[in-house]
Amino acid sequence: MTDGLIPPGKYFMQGNIACAEAALIAGCRFFAGYPITPSNEIAQWMSYRLPQVGGHFIQMEDEIASIMAIIGASNAGVKSMTATSGPGFSLMQENIGFGMMIETPCVIVNVQRGGPSTGIPTLVGQGDMMQARWGSHGDYEAIAYVPNSVQEFFDLTIKAFNAAEEYRQPVIVLADQTIGHMYGPLVVPPHEEIKIVNRKLPNVPPGVPDFKPFDAKYEVAPMALAGMGYRIHVTGLTHDEKGYPYYTHEVSTWCVKHLVSKIRNNAEKIWEVERFTLDDADIVVITYGITSRPAYQAVKVARSEGIKAGMLRLITVWPFPEEVVRKVSEQAKVILVPEINMGQMIHPIREVAECLVIGLSWAPGAVQTPDVILDAIRSVSR
Amino acid sequence: MPKEVLATKHPDDELIRADRIPHIWCPGCGIGIVMKCYVEAIKRSGIPPERHVVVSGIGCSSRLPGYMNIDSYHTTHGRAIPFAVGMNIVKPDLEITVIAGDGDLVTIGGNHFIHAIRRNHNFNVVLVNNFTYGMTGGQYGATTPIGSKMSTAPYGMIEYSFNLPLLVASLGAPFVARWTTLHIRQLTDAILKAMKVNGFAFIEVVSPCPTQYGEDNNFPTGMDMMKYFREACVVEHEADLRKVDIDLRPGKPLIVGNFVHIEKPSYNDMDRKLIEIAMKGRKPYG
Known part of the structure; x- marks a missing residue:
């Protein structure tokens, strides 16, 4: 018994499927996506496998809804993921920025295809490298991993979840059509040897006066979740430690510097x-x-x-x-x-x-x- | 001379972020009334405040969560519903209410709106319909009545507007209501009913916006619109929804009521069953 997760061992597997299995091992229990080539196998496999491990799959009406659904689910405490390709990735950009601003862990897999526009849906491209970094408006620091094999697609998907949880922000896996559709060897290590990171939760009980969901004393503040009783306010507006919107240069300086510093200060740990x-x-x-x-x-x-x-x-x-x-x-x-x-x-x-x-x-x-x-x-x- | 302090605490302090007051809404705006009705409904719901979550998009109405002392999420323009979808699916015991405006929910967010109703997600949507984009300066939207003078329709609005109760009912929502900010008791009761509905519960609240809509369209103050509500509103729970279009011209009725109240399985019910089946026949990895 492995609680429904893929058992340790050697496999010959498609990249997209390996990505989906890795997400389950990482603890992903919610997937929202919209059909798009060449990422479809991830959503299809998740629709089959997630309910087997007690998770939830939903096919949304578009990619904007997909990214928002995973941000909503993550704010209720469930590790969440979506998968897409260039056109869908473009649609997600505004709300990737929202996820950055409200510091929500989640994983976005982009199986890149030829572009621009509809481009070549079934063939390879690497045209979204800069979009992954600069795609949403305003200042933030993206984390993006790029696999070059089925094994690495598996490993980096787990790493992406870990980085998302550790730094409280959306993390991107930039695969491509060839890696996604390639069949190759995969070794699933014993589960206890796989490093899994879970977000820190507040260490004070709900109800303490002046609780700050974005407390500046932390580099990455513990995350208060919906329903825990902290009665938090969360907004995409420039906000202070309390989560309250403020339109001042002073608050903006803290808010924006906080978002970029938590990554810049740890960049060497993230570099691979x-x-x-x-x-x-x-x-x-x-x-x-x-x-x-x-x-x-x-x-x-x-x-x-x-x-x-x-x-x-x-x-x-x-x-x-x-x-x-x-x-x-x-x-x-x-x-x-x-x-x-x-x-x-x-x-x-x-x-x-x-x-x-x-x-x-x-x-x-x-x-x-x-x-x-x-x-x-x-x-x-x- | 110091003023005498009559009270140091408001009865709604428990549910309102007093430290966020004063609010941004204009004199005569109806959104504060909607907020008060929501507060009353939470109090009467029997559901502890910790389980209530309010989600909004962008706009004047969407600022409401910022003043509510419960878990409150102010998301992006038009995207409150998909955020609520994700949250509701993974935590069905949260009592989620989406409160946002007409521009947010049914103009930019129209696609999410219709699909959330079709799937019968289990949360409440309170749509504050003030016929315009108040925050950005009185532009026209999908609910602006034909003929209205707007900042982006200086010659008058030439588009037809949504008949929201008909649209929502046609998509199978188990609860559909329309009230105005004059109907505070009926609106509070409707929000309370919505909280008890298993599935998508929709309430359209017609609300004055004297600053950005009323001034150029014969309702220059909040009171003018409230007087209009008193004169024009007809409560008709059994109304033929094909005939409840909003027409603000004198002599035309504004039909309000609790139009639809039925029972049907919610998305959560179906999702739970699906997971049960999948876990029972678990393959390929046991």
């Missing part, structure tokens, strides 16, 4: 990267997601040709691991940035890199072949 033959590399390919797979092959072949090539793979893209990239750039002559877009993550890389940065933009619809990246490595090595 993979390094491959970087030690003496003077040509560094910085990649993320599915693009890292042809890049890995290209770097291997380049090495066999005597080129000092290496790869830095960003697993956390937001907050941007700027210190890691800067250090790598100190010894590199050239950084190559292959992306399935017309140049997005190249911008924060260029902002911190101390060497030449060259973008290898690639239109959505297909993953780069290793040759594309290898040719670029060869040409800059000459």
